[in-house]
Amino acid sequence: MATTARSLWGAAVLAAAMALAGCEQAGPPYLEAQGGSFIFNYRLAQAYAGVMVVPRVHKTFPKGSIIEVSFQDPAGGPAIVMKKDVTDPRRLTYSFETPALRGIKANTDYTATIRLIGADGGELDKLVKIFRSDVDESVLPKKPPVIGPGYTRNPDAGPDSL
Numbered sequence: 001m002a003t004t005a006r007s008l009w010g011a012a013v014l015a016a017a018m019a020l021a022g023c024e025q026a027g028p029p030y031l032e033a034q035g036g037s038f039i040f041n042y043r044l045a046q047a048y049a050g051v052m053v054v055p056r057v058h059k060t061f062p063k064g065s066i067i068e069v070s071f072q073d074p075a076g077g078p079a080i081v082m083k084k085d086v087t088d089p090r091r092l093t094y095s096f097e098t099p100a101l102r103g104i105k106a107n108t109d110y111t112a113t114i115r116l117i118g119a120d121g122g123e124l125d126k127l128v129k130i131f132r133s134d135v136d137e138s139v140l141p142k143k144p145p146v147i148g149p150g151y152t153r154n155p156d157a158g159p160d161s162l
Helices: 002-026
Strands: 031-041 046-055 066-071 080-085 094-097 110-117 123-131
Touching (some): 031 110, 046 066, 046 110, 066 094
Antiparallel strands (some): 046 094, 066 110
16 A cells, blocks of 8 residues: 555656646747737828737847748738847847738738747747738728828829828
């Protein structure tokens, strides 16, 4: 009976140690995304997507790692992939904005996959962010109503653009 109790106790301790080791290895995630949405710029007659990536306060990014964000292209083309080197592990934010997008449909989910890639090329963390707009690109004018930093009226935009 004592041998069975010791065996059970030993198995329980071993299982607990393995569980703790698994938690210790994985640890808290590196990545967190704040904000993130489609931005419709009426003045430029363009829409784009943006997201801000921040390290968790209790876990800095390893030096030499890369943050990679893959935005789904609403027009159906290949993903728009952007990368930034982690040059200072204490840096607090990394912002990503796509070039102008076409094909944005209202009430449709689009994804952005954010990955932290270590200096050795291995994936350290990954998260997926969903973007959704309640309007589509039809709210934008065909041509920018103004040009330049002084909001000069665009002569090519036509009289109804403002």
